[in-house]
Amino acid sequence: MGIGLNDDERRRRRGYDSGGRIWRWGRLEGEVETTGGFWDGSNGTCRLREDGRFRKPVNFQSFGVRVWFLYGFGPGGLGAQGIHETGFQLGNYQLTSNSNRSPLVLTSHHPRLSLSLSLSLSLCHSIKHLMRTIGYAALISRCAHPRLLCQIQAQLTTSGLLPSSVFFHNALIRAHSSADSISLYAHLLRRGLLPDAHTFPFLLRACSLVPAPPQGLSAHAHALKLGLASDLFVNNAFIHFHSVAGRVSDARRLLDEAAVVDEVSFNSMISGYARLGDLHNARKVFDEMPARNVVSWSAMVSGYVQGGRSKEALEVFSQMQAEGCKPDDTTLVGVLAACAHLGALEQGKWVHSYLKGNNLRVSVFLGSALIDMYAKCGDAELGLKVFNEMRDKNLLVWTTMIKGLAMHGRGLEALQLFSEMEGSGIVPDDIAFIGALCACTHAGLVDKGRKMFDSMIQQYGIKPKIEHYGCMVDLLARNGLLDEARKLIERMPMKPDALIWGALMAGCRFHKNVELAEYAVKHLIQLEPECSGVYVLLGNIYAASGRHNDARGIRHLMKRMGVEKTPGCSLVEIKGMVHQFIVGDTSHPRIKDILAKWEEIEGRIRIEGYVPDKKEVLLDIEEEEKEDVLSRHSEKLAIAFALISTGDGMGIRVVKNLRVCRDCHHVTKLISKVYCREIIVRDRTRFHLFKNGICSCNDYW
């Protein structure tokens, strides 16, 4: 069995000198210790795989243990990390030829409950015995059962093992990962024990999670005093601790002063900068690294996604593949999020097939990313398929699916899912309720929405946030209950924000209530004087109700305030390439063909009764010019381009940054009929599925 390398080889792989300091190779690369393996339960043999794959769950049926990976464990033995059926994780489970009947095995054939019971009993009865046989602290530190953890802790205390040992403190600090970890650390100091290089990484993770910055900082002082701050792991922990909390300059200083660094040190910095939206520096760190690993690439990909620069995220991803770095599940989560933002269905599908082909398990993270991608790319059905195939669903997966259906106007199904979720024992949180309320809005279910709002407060004790009020205002206003919406705004406990007034105004626009719209807009302009959408909307309302002078007034106000209208921008994916169109943009290489196509389209839809609807063009310009501006709206360009670049009958999907204007909406409906195409347009807030002259939004958006 190829366990381990000789010392020379190991040293060669471990580190090399880079600019005066040591660069340590990560454990994940090139070391046989982490080579994946599998256990053949039938004859009790264990084989190592040489392809370096690990963390591939393998059924370890005869013992009820799933092995995550096996690795060389010194001469003659093998270590394993696995997970028991109970969800109890095993670490450093020593497997040698005669020890595959360790105490855990005896509990393997029991049903779940008794399993964890007997497990805890055997722990309590023979702690010292277990200590010798199965890396006891590893067991504690991975213990996923809080109750069991408490039992262990009590047992450790009474047996006198805890008070005198840093070792057990460390394991417990890691296992708790909460405020308890910080008290355990205090306990350790009170006892006069000296924390070691393992203590600080565990402790700091807790300090980041709680969060407890002062405790973290004083730990740093202590680590310095003990001379531990130069330890690679300890220093990395502090770099990470600072990065997470947004203190990148402190992190940077630690990185610059460190004697030994590895990828981890840099990776924390990348995500630290990215978290602050400083992608320039994130990239700089990334480029500075002597070597990058999967984590570095993933951090860069998701950094770009979080910064709203999804196109660059996909570029980084292809660069990653070009350099031969294999993406893992976390990378793909980021890539999927990028696809979702861009509406890049083809690339999203590619990721899906990639993870199928590489046997990556659809985790809750991957699952929700996939569902979200499919929903946002306009294919709710494929999202549902992923959803139905997932075995373990958490709140996030459910919420993503519910929200996805709501986005598509499939409110009833979304609500059905919501009650199924409640039935399966998952407790909805505030965000889940936003999804449910959205579903009510899109399905026009006013009563149901009121009931959900109440049950959120009464049954679940969730205090409604401003977003929930936003949903309710939207729901009421959309359905013409404008007065009730206004009253709700007046009695809500917080100051209404722009979204609230915006929802009211959208309702006013649809139900043609100019007075209330003006009332809403006054508040809106106060809140967001620089936001162009507000002026445009009010101008549209004026224009639509024939008050052209007022509309012009708005235009002048915008000029005076120096507000620029956000240009409309549409994306369309053709053969895996995302094409971008900006309103009036003539830079596309095929712009001539596109405009010619538009002429043809216009001719054909005019036969169907199309008359340009210029009401929403509020600029005070000549009538013909208005038509011209209208015909160059970005979604019209994008659809015309899609019509000439795809075969007959193929679906078209467009992603737009603003709301669809009334004229474009009408035009798209007609195109879907005349050209027999299904056209999906995702605008700022929802989906429009145009099919045979009808839109799924029922003309309210």
Add this chain to the structure above:
DNA sequence: CTAGGGTTAG
């Protein structure tokens, strides 16, 4: 017993 990257809503 050590570490670093991740999903929804707004």
